[in-house]
Amino acid sequence: MSTHAIIGCGRVAPNHVDGFRALDDYELSWACDRDAVAAKQFAADHGIARWTSSVDDVLGDADVTSVSIAVDHAQHARLAERALRAGKHVLVEKPLCLAVSDAERLAELAASGDRVLSAVSQHRYDPVVLAVREWLDDGLLGRLLFVRTSLEASREPEYYTGSYWRGTRAGEGGSALINQGYHCLDVTRLLCGDLAVRAAIANTTALAGTIETEDTLVALLAAGVTPVTLQVTVGSTTQWRTRIELVGDRGTVSLDIDHPGAVHRATGNAELERRAEALRDREVEPPPPGIGYYGVSHRRQIADFAAAVRHRTPMAVPAGVGVGMVRLLAELYAAT
Ligand SMILES: NC(=O)c1ccc[n+]([C@@H]2O[C@H](COP(=O)([O-])OP(=O)(O)OC[C@H]3O[C@@H](n4cnc5c(N)ncnc54)[C@H](O)[C@@H]3O)[C@@H](O)[C@H]2O)c1
Incomplete structure (x- = not known):
């Protein structure tokens, strides 16, 4: 034990x-x-x-x-x-x-x-994300023309004023991107590979006067030759909504990593449409008690972690994934 x-x-x-x-x-x-x-x-x-x-x-x-x-x-x-x-x-x-x-x-x-x-x-373990990764590997989207990834979230001022660390540069290191937007950026890296930063703009608008960090960040990145746009905000009126859209020359997929993750659109060829339909028919695990949009995949990553501890099996999320994200976040903030 x-x-x-x-x-x-x-x-x-x-x-x-x-x-x-x-x-x-x-x-x-x-x-x-x-x-x-x-x-x-x-x-x-x-x-x-x-x-x-x-x-x-x-x-x-x-x-x-x-x-x-x-x-x-x-x-x-x-x-x-x-x-x-x-x-x-x-x-x-x-x-x-x-x-x-x-x-x-x-x-x-x-x-x-x-x-x-x-x-x-955790979202690297979501069934929807893993399915889209497989569709990309199988060439069902063809060559990627562009990718859009976004998070629209809302955070009340009390979320920050009631916390000893959120909304501060020293404690959080940023806000909309490094905290809430982290997941859609992380999943985009999994789907598209390493991302290079071309430009970024950060603003504090909705939460001006409450936080010293950004409530909104928009960036242009590149995955090889594929342009990737990123938009994240915690100042909207929508509680939590992610969207990742991948447009290729054989097919287009639009998905989210909310709970339960969904494919909203998969179009362009019959095999892609067939696989998306099969994915929509899957059984969905109810979330653990607590905050629903964190999803159920902490369970999957923890099982993977425990197996690695026991048997030294390689994890789907080794330390290098976290290091890569810290590098990318630093580059994005430096570009603002
Ligand atoms: N993966 C996800 O979906 C997800 C969701 C929420 C939060 N998070 C991450 O989890 C971390 C914590 O976030 P949270 O929302 O739970 O924060 P929180 O403020 O609700 O809880 C942090 C707790 O840590 C305690 N603490 C602080 N310093 C400590 C120390 N030195 N020793 C022991 N306890 C200490 C605080 O007293 C507090 O109870 C952050 O890194 C956040 O980004 C991840």
Whole structure:
């Protein structure tokens, strides 16, 4: 039996409980939050035996095999490094960290210590995303002419004013892009390959006076010769809506990574249309309790992480995926 501890008992932590609870060879041993009241409450709510407000208790426990790090972005690097140096395998929430140099150091540290390090990219495991990846590989879209990827979300001022880190440069490192927009950019990288930044504009309009980071960012990128446009905002009136549209010379696909992910349009050839129809008929897993649009794929990534810890099987999201995202985010912000 392996044991896992959760560091940071906030909004996303229940998805980590849900994922590790779904495994029969893993148990949850600690709920850790620097806010002792939150740690105690989280442990009680989720039936976790021990709680603590000190990361030292978790990292000093030789029985702990692995940890989730689910705190503000600014602390990811320091806590992940401490956990790796303590010999733990690490699943860190996105983004892996803020600075490229930290991301590279963490990946090296994990590799040299033979530890598993993965940054959460749950939508890379979504059935819809994996199906579209396969259609691209099978040539059903032909050569990509252009790609559009976007997130329209709404965040009330209280979401930021009630948080010790959101909307601050020091704690979040950005907002609409690095936090909410992360997922559509990450999935676009999976579908299209490495992205080069050509231009970017960031604005703070809807949340001016509330946040010091951007509420809206638009960029032009290139995947090889294919132009990719990215639009993300947290200032709209729509709670959460992603769209990724891939237009090729054999077919066009429009999908989202909301829950449950959907293919809205697949057109251009009979085989593409047949496969899209089959995908629409699939059974859809209900989301775990909590925030529905995070989806169900934390479970899949956690199962992949646990297998890697046990058997050193390669993960679909190795440390390099997280490092690549930190590099791309840094380039995008530098271009604004
Ligand atoms: N993958 C996803 O879909 C998804 C969704 C939401 C959040 N996230 C990510 O998860 C992370 C956390 O986000 P959240 O919304 O849960 O934040 P949150 O503010 O709700 O929770 C963070 C918690 O960490 C605790 N904390 C801070 N520093 C600590 C420390 N040194 N030791 C122990 N506990 C500490 C805080 O007290 C707080 O309870 C972020 O990286 C965010 O981007 C990912």
